[in-house]
Amino acid sequence: MKILISSVLIFCSFLIFAQENSGVLGDYDGNGTKEYAYSKVSDCSDECDGKCETTIYFSDKNIKSFTIAPANNGSLYNLKDLNGDGKDDLGFYPNWCTSCWHPFYAYTYGKNGWKPLIEPISTHCSQWEEEKFPIEKDPEKKGNVIITTSKWLDDDIKIISQSVKIN
Secondary structure (H helix, E strand, O other): OHHHHHHHHHHHHHHHHHHHHOOEEEOOOOOOOOEEEEEEEEOOOOOOOOOOEEEEEEOOOOOOOEEEOOOOOEEEEEEEOOOOOOOOEEEEEEOOOOOOEEEEEEEEEEOOEEEEOOOOEEEEHHHHHOOOOOEEEOOOOOOEEEEEEEEEEOOEEEEEEEEEEOO
């Protein structure tokens, strides 16, 4: 009974932690254990004045944190294993005070820490409203991902998808 109560308390405290930090679970180092990724913004006002740096931290302190700027916090996504290295990749969509245009970042974890999986993907809020997620594994081409981006073409915002090879 004590084990059950302890487990419930740990689970509930984890849920509270997750809600406060809007993080995401994943196996980011490929060791078979889930880690929790969460973000914290520093030196950024409601008007996006200041450094506006967001640092991504992990519950496993052996996984190096990394910083994205400019970003007034944002949303984290477990992208699953996009590149076939046995580790979940991490997506980040930054908040900002102006404009609907925001880059979407995709990162992969390696020996030297986090590095971009691909170049940042340009997105517009209309793409998100249409639920067109910026990156996913291409089910038809091994080693490829489908990139969905927003572009300004012919005096309009176009949402374009294409399959891209990743390493």
